[in-house]
Amino acid sequence: MRVFRMGTSLALAILFALAMLTPMRIGNKALAQDEAKRKTVQSDTAQIVQNAVDFDHALDGYVPKKDHYNVYLTYKLVHPWWDAVALGIEDAQRQFLDRGVTVTYEYLAPKAASAEDQKQRLLEAAKGSYDVIGVDVADVDVISPILDELMAEGHKVMTFSSSDAAQGCKRIAYVGNTHNYEDGAQLAEALCKKLGYRGKIAILVGTNGAPCHEDRARGARDAIEKYDDMEVVEVEYDDDSSTRAYELTRQILDNHDDLAGIVCCNMSNPVGAARAVVRSGREVVIVGMDHDREALRYLSEGVIYCLGVQDCYSIGFDTLQTVVKIADGVMPGKAYPETKNENTTIIYQDDAKLMRQVLYGDM
Amino acid sequence: MSDKRTFLMHVFAGALIVIAVIVGMTLWTGEGARTAADDAGDKVSEFYLQELAGRRSQAVAELIGTEFKQMERAVDLMMPEDLASEDSLRAFIGRVETLCDLDLFAVVDEDDVVYARYATYMGGSRYEFLQEGRELSGRLVSTTSLYGASKQVCLAVPVYDRAFMGKKLKACFVQVDIDDIISTLTYNDEDGGETSCCIYYKNGENLTQMGFGPIGANENLLNALRGQVDVSEWRRVQESFDRGRQGEVRFAYKGATETLYYMPVEDTSWMLAILISDSLIRDQIRSVSDGMLAQSTIQILVTSIVLLVYFGMLVFRMRRVSITMLEKEREQSRNVGERAERSEQELGVIKEIAYRDALTGVKSKYAYTEEEPAIDEAMRDGSIGEIGVLVCDVNNLKYVNDTYGHSAGDEYIKAACKLVCNLYDHSPVFRIGGDEFAVILRGEDYAHRHEILAELNRIVEENNARGEVVVAAGMAEYEPGDARLRDVFRRADRRMYERKALLKQLQGANQGPR
Numbered sequence: 001m002r003v004f005r006m007g008t009s010l011a012l013a014i015l016f017a018l019a020m021l022t023p024m025r026i027g028n029k030a031l032a033q034d035e036a037k038r039k040t041v042q043s044d045t046a047q048i049v050q051n052a053v054d055f056d057h058a059l060d061g062y063v064p065k066k067d068h069y070n071v072y073l074t075y076k077l078v079h080p081w082w083d084a085v086a087l088g089i090e091d092a093q094r095q096f097l098d099r100g101v102t103v104t105y106e107y108l109a110p111k112a113a114s115a116e117d118q119k120q121r122l123l124e125a126a127k128g129s130y131d132v133i134g135v136d137v138a139d140v141d142v143i144s145p146i147l148d149e150l151m152a153e154g155h156k157v158m159t160f161s162s163s164d165a166a167q168g169c170k171r172i173a174y175v176g177n178t179h180n181y182e183d184g185a186q187l188a189e190a191l192c193k194k195l196g197y198r199g200k201i202a203i204l205v206g207t208n209g210a211p212c213h214e215d216r217a218r219g220a221r222d223a224i225e226k227y228d229d230m231e232v233v234e235v236e237y238d239d240d241s242s243t244r245a246y247e248l249t250r251q252i253l254d255n256h257d258d259l260a261g262i263v264c265c266n267m268s269n270p271v272g273a274a275r276a277v278v279r280s281g282r283e284v285v286i287v288g289m290d291h292d293r294e295a296l297r298y299l300s301e302g303v304i305y306c307l308g309v310q311d312c313y314s315i316g317f318d319t320l321q322t323v324v325k326i327a328d329g330v331m332p333g334k335a336y337p338e339t340k341n342e343n344t345t346i347i348y349q350d351d352a353k354l355m356r357q358v359l360y361g362d363m
Numbered sequence: 364m365s366d367k368r369t370f371l372m373h374v375f376a377g378a379l380i381v382i383a384v385i386v387g388m389t390l391w392t393g394e395g396a397r398t399a400a401d402d403a404g405d406k407v408s409e410f411y412l413q414e415l416a417g418r419r420s421q422a423v424a425e426l427i428g429t430e431f432k433q434m435e436r437a438v439d440l441m442m443p444e445d446l447a448s449e450d451s452l453r454a455f456i457g458r459v460e461t462l463c464d465l466d467l468f469a470v471v472d473e474d475d476v477v478y479a480r481y482a483t484y485m486g487g488s489r490y491e492f493l494q495e496g497r498e499l500s501g502r503l504v505s506t507t508s509l510y511g512a513s514k515q516v517c518l519a520v521p522v523y524d525r526a527f528m529g530k531k532l533k534a535c536f537v538q539v540d541i542d543d544i545i546s547t548l549t550y551n552d553e554d555g556g557e558t559s560c561c562i563y564y565k566n567g568e569n570l571t572q573m574g575f576g577p578i579g580a581n582e583n584l585l586n587a588l589r590g591q592v593d594v595s596e597w598r599r600v601q602e603s604f605d606r607g608r609q610g611e612v613r614f615a616y617k618g619a620t621e622t623l624y625y626m627p628v629e630d631t632s633w634m635l636a637i638l639i640s641d642s643l644i645r646d647q648i649r650s651v652s653d654g655m656l657a658q659s660t661i662q663i664l665v666t667s668i669v670l671l672v673y674f675g676m677l678v679f680r681m682r683r684v685s686i687t688m689l690e691k692e693r694e695q696s697r698n699v700g701e702r703a704e705r706s707e708q709e710l711g712v713i714k715e716i717a718y719r720d721a722l723t724g725v726k727s728k729y730a731y732t733e734e735e736p737a738i739d740e741a742m743r744d745g746s747i748g749e750i751g752v753l754v755c756d757v758n759n760l761k762y763v764n765d766t767y768g769h770s771a772g773d774e775y776i777k778a779a780c781k782l783v784c785n786l787y788d789h790s791p792v793f794r795i796g797g798d799e800f801a802v803i804l805r806g807e808d809y810a811h812r813h814e815i816l817a818e819l820n821r822i823v824e825e826n827n828a829r830g831e832v833v834v835a836a837g838m839a840e841y842e843p844g845d846a847r848l849r850d851v852f853r854r855a856d857r858r859m860y861e862r863k864a865l866l867k868q869l870q871g872a873n874q875g876p877r
Contacts, residue, residue: 105483107484
């Protein structure tokens with residue numbers, strides 16, 4: 001009898017414990033599901049941001065043949081975008097230095113984009129004792145022949161960053177964005193979808209003749225023109241000035257009361273466009289390029305719909321790695337590709353917070 | 364029983380009140396001590412923070428000042444040959460970096476071209492002091508952002524009268540990793556608590572990549588404070604930051620109470636902030652005071668317990684002593700009673716012995732003398748009433764003693780006494796001498812005194828004739844004028860002798876006693 005009573009008590013105790021634990025388990029499961037969902041969202045955003053800007057780089061296993069290299073690099077204009085590229089170059093230089101290889105370089109540009117200035121710089125560089133001359137082509141028509149000349153003179157020439165030389169140019173290699181046209185098209189496609197494939201669109205471009213800007217503008221125009229109810233009403237060049245972009249956008253807004261969207265093809269375009277749209281109080285969808293701090297703030301506020309962020313850091317890092325190989329006489333192939341493509345990632349409002357935090361420490 | 368319980372209750376109640384008062388006073392004193400300790404902690408904390416912030420701010424300012432001095436010295440050391448070519452300039456910069464222990468040293472020409480040890484690059488879009496329209500006229504502290512949100516401090520000074528490759532040099536600068544400075548200023552205490560130090564811009568933005576206590580590295584300090592303190596307090600802090608004034612604010616953040624002390628860093632537009640866990644110092648002071656308080660409490664408790672035990676033992680002891688004393692008193696009183704009873708008995712016996720004649724069993728001469736004063740008194744006050752005295756003397760006792768021994772003599776006396784007692788059975792008979800008896804006559808015997816005496820005389824005369832016991836008796840009555848019983852006795856005694864003489868004569872006639 002006593003054993004029976006003890007058994008009953010034990011059974012009741014187990015039942016009670018199970019009854020107490022069951023809701024906890026259900027609650028925990030629900031919590032775990034919430035947590036997993038949140039992590040998924042976070043990891044999606046984190047993955048997007050990580051793809052867009054990758055600071056984690058190490059030199060490959062290539063062993064330089066010399067212990068000192070001297071390089072000349074020139075780009076379109078003095079602008080924060082190329083400062084970001086410079087940071088990748090500096091990191092690679094430090095890593096080479098850690099390996100006992102000194103890379104000295106000049107990384108110069110005019111204050112305003114100018115193909116003529118770039119041409120003069122290249123010709124001047126040709127007089128110097130540089131192992132490699134690199135250029136972010138300001139104008140394919142002007143610069144590509146110069147590069148061919150330099151190659152013919154025995155200089156080792158490469159292109160990098162945002163713009164390659166013209167097709168058929170004899171430059172050795174290119175590191176940077178190889179898909180400007182696609183980037184422009186992709187941004188425009190996102191805009192069209194957002195607008196329901198209907199409305200008038202303006203396109204802002206940077207420097208007239210700059211291959212990257214022109215390619216993006218072309219890609220955008222082609223994407224928009226696919227849709228019957230969409231129309232590109234204006235195309236304007238801001239000469240890589242956000243102030244100019246602002247003025248142009250205001251003018252465009254004045255000209256078109258029914259403007260539905262703006263495609264911005266460089267870093268300064270979306271900043272100026274967003275300022276003008278905010279000031280007008282109108283609802284115009286903006287898509288644009290790059291990671292300007294102000295543009296990212298507009299993105300997080302929803303003024304800008306999306307931004308195509310290029311991985312400037314990787315461009316810079318890979319450029320210097322390629323420079324050393326070219327200087328050693330290694331030709332494209334197994335050691336490095338003739339064209340090294342770097343990513344462009346389209347980020348939206350949800351990604352803006354993390355991107356601002358990662359790039360600028362903004363919260 | 365009830366008194367005993369009341370007493371015990373009073374004792375215990377008293378003891379408890381005393382203990383309660385002691386404990387209460389201890390707690391009150393303890394609370395006072397704790398408040399005082401807290402106040403002291405606050406003051407010490409404030410002083411400590413001020414001192415700490417001041418030293419750190421000074422350390423940062425000194426470090427920046429040192430870097431500036433090094434730079435200025437480097438410019439002084441710049442010789443024309445160092446500016447002869449790009450290689451010589453880079454070599455000079457390298458030497459300066461090594462000699463002056465500078466992280467990154469560079470010079471800038473009039474076109475904002477930056478010449479560093481390994482690179483020549485455009486600085487216009489990168490450095491605040493090179494921004495368009497800005498002219499460097501003296502020392503300038505600014506920051507420059509690096510990719511990945513990290514920042515470096517940029518310390519720049521103008522350069523005069525120097526040219527490189529036909530371009531005027533306009534400035535030189537160093538880049539310093541601010542995190543390296545701050546990490547040396549953050550103090551970890553032995554208990555794992557941390558006194559955080561950080562530098563912020565006046566808008567609350569973190570200059571460093573380092574967290575600041577519970578505030579994240581990427582959080583704006585002023586934004587983090589918003590909502591943690593009331594609006595007026597927050598505005599005060601914001602204004603202090605804006606105007607570069609030092610101040611203090613206490614706030615709860617992410618479950619911890621923190622005290623923030625901030626002060627401007629000299630020659631910069633930065634605010635150095637020190638964060639200390641509010642209770643770091645106060646807790647230490649409080650732990651000491653609490654320890655002392657706990658010690659005192661333990662002492663008081665032990666004392667109270669000892670007192671309680673002492674009281675208990677005292678009461679127990681008193682109770683035992685009382686019981687013992689009570690028992691003794693009872694025993695004593697019982698003994699006294701018994702002794703009194705025994706004395707009474709003994710007295711009775713003694714009295715009996717004294718009052719009773721051992722041989723004959725009648726009252727003794729002592730009893731007679733005891734009786735006499737009362738009768739004398741009655742005579743004096745006239746309340747005596749009728750009373751008479753019979754005096755008897757045993758004849759021939761000497762003859763019997765001498766002839767038949769004293770035992771026979773005793774028997775003879777006893778026979779004489781019996782004779783008298785048989786006749787005077789209502790009156791006390793006293794043996795007042797060896798062969799003398801006295802009877803005090805009252806009541807019945809007094810009323811029939813003559814008849815009884817006559818009967819006695821008749822029996823005596825017969826005895827006398829038969830040679831048996833002979834008692835000579837003389838009787839007298841109280842007469843007015845008698846002052847004392849002795850007066851009556853004398854008359855009776857005289858008559859007894861007269862009778863004795865008579866009986867002698869008669870005895871002679873009957874040939875003496877047999």
